[in-house]
Amino acid sequence: xxHLVESGGGLVQPGGxxxxxxxxxxxxxxxxxxxWVRQRPGQGLEWVARISDDGVSTxxxxxxxxxxxxxxxxxxxxxxxxxxxxxxxxxxxFYCAKITVPASxxxxxxxxxxxxxxxx
Amino acid sequence: xxALTQEASVSGTVGQKVTLSCSGNNNNIGTYTVxxxxxxxxxxxxxxMFGNSLPSGIPDRFSGSQSGTTASLTISxxxxxxxxxxxxxxxxxxxxxxxxxxxxxxxxxxxx
Numbered sequence: 001x002x003h004l005v006e007s008g009g010g011l012v013q014p015g016g017x018x019x020x021x022x023x024x025x026x027x028x029x030x031x032x033x034x035x036w037v038r039q040r041p042g043q044g045l046e047w048v049a050r051i052s053d054d055g056v057s058t059x060x061x062x063x064x065x066x067x068x069x070x071x072x073x074x075x076x077x078x079x080x081x082x083x084x085x086x087x088x089x090x091x092x093x094f095y096c097a098k099i100t101v102p103a104s105x106x107x108x109x110x111x112x113x114x115x116x117x118x119x120x
Numbered sequence: 121x122x123a124l125t126q127e128a129s130v131s132g133t134v135g136q137k138v139t140l141s142c143s144g145n146n147n148n149i150g151t152y153t154v155x156x157x158x159x160x161x162x163x164x165x166x167x168x169m170f171g172n173s174l175p176s177g178i179p180d181r182f183s184g185s186q187s188g189t190t191a192s193l194t195i196s197x198x199x200x201x202x203x204x205x206x207x208x209x210x211x212x213x214x215x216x217x218x219x220x221x222x223x224x225x226x227x228x229x230x231x232x
Contacts, residue, residue: 045209
């Protein structure tokens with residue numbers, strides 16, 4: 001059974017940093033592309049970043065490019081999202097998600113999410 | 121404003137058939153397969169459809185279709201547990217230099 005478990009969320013001041021982790025199990029992580037998707041309070045889903053199975057190719061929504069970095073450790077079956085220069089508008093639940101087939105954007109499994117609150 | 125347009129709300133009674141729609145353009149739905157995600161209350165999303173393929177464990181009362189720049193999710197025989205927000209999503213190659221995943225604004229499905 002596929003499991004994706006996010007961690008690392010919390011309260012941070014504007015301008016601060018956080019690193020989210022997503023521990024994956026139940027599938028071959030090293031051959032799976034992955035997403036981070038966020039949901040601001042009371043809002044819909046917003047794609048944040050995508051990474052290829054080997055970690056070489058990364059893609060970002062314009063609003064986070066240059067501030068967020070998606071990465072992975074295939075030996076540890078773990079996906080990361082390093083978030084720097086956090087803004088109040090980054091407050092959201094962040095979900096990691098497994099992509100169905102390489103280079104696609106479609107998701108077949110989602111984690112439970114981790115809450116990031118940016119406030120002074 | 122979302123790249124994909126969905127109805128804000130749809131309602132139906134138990135046992136009824138309802139169809140949710142997702143409208144885009146040739147840069148997204150017209151080119152790529154659409155997925156549908158269900159989000160009950162404030163829980164994590166769950167995938168209920170890729171194109172017209174049903175993921176494992178999803179009841180066969182869910183079906184999907186895609187034609188031109190519009191995608192649809194149909195629920196035949198609506199059940200109380202189907203009450204949720206539904207989001208459509210696909211790839212768009214025009215909104216960013218390397219393309220990006222886009223979501224619709226979501227449809228709130230109420231089971232009366």
